[in-house]
Every structure is written in C-alpha cells, then in structure tokens.
Amino acid sequence: MSVKTNCSYFAEDVGKNLYRKKTYYRVLIEQEVIAKDQDEADTLFLDHGGIDHGKVSEIAQDGMGVETTIVDADYSDSETTEYVGKVVYDDTEFAKEDGDVIIDSYVNETEKMEA
16 A cells, blocks of 8 residues: 655665654744733734744745645643733823833723823
8 A cells, every 4th residue: 555645755765664753842922912901902812913824834844855744733722811011101301292102010001091
C-alpha cells in the first residue's frame, strides 16, 4: 500500500524510512487595547484580537527534506480582561494644550475624566 506524503523522495532514497512526528506547542498571546470600558475591550479583542488562523501554517519550518503536513491552532483558555490604566493628561503645565497624555494605573477605571 502506497503512503501519501509531501516529502520528496527519489531512487537514491530506497532503503530509507518515512517518519512522522506531531509536536504540540503552547502559545501565549498578550494583547492590549484602548477602549471606553471592559465590554468594548472584550468586543475588540474578540473581533480583532487573537491569531489569524489563515496564517497559522506560516509558522512551521520546513527544509532538508522535512515537510509540514498539518499546522493547527485551537483555542484553549483565556483570562478575564483586566484594567491596566486610564489615558489622562500628563501632569505638566501645558499638557492639555500640547496633547501630552499618559496611561495612569492609579486612576480608577470608572473615574470620569474631562476631555
């Protein structure tokens, strides 16, 4: 019975063996987004975050006779969206006029800021 493979093989390979190996990788993706609240952040992460599954196959390395047959990525788990800080004007004299802003982790998430 003939085995289907993407590996190239030739007459000089007679007597050699075809091997297959599955390797599982754990990938961590940490992303950040500026949003008005956690609900908007979650929506942005869901709609525009994560990985581009169409490009997953591009991460595999081939060469010297090694051919990739399957590359797959499955969702496993994620943590709760966490508040990191609020965009505020820097604490300088002309920050508002100059548009100088920082992200301040000490400002409360629900605190209203003047634009």
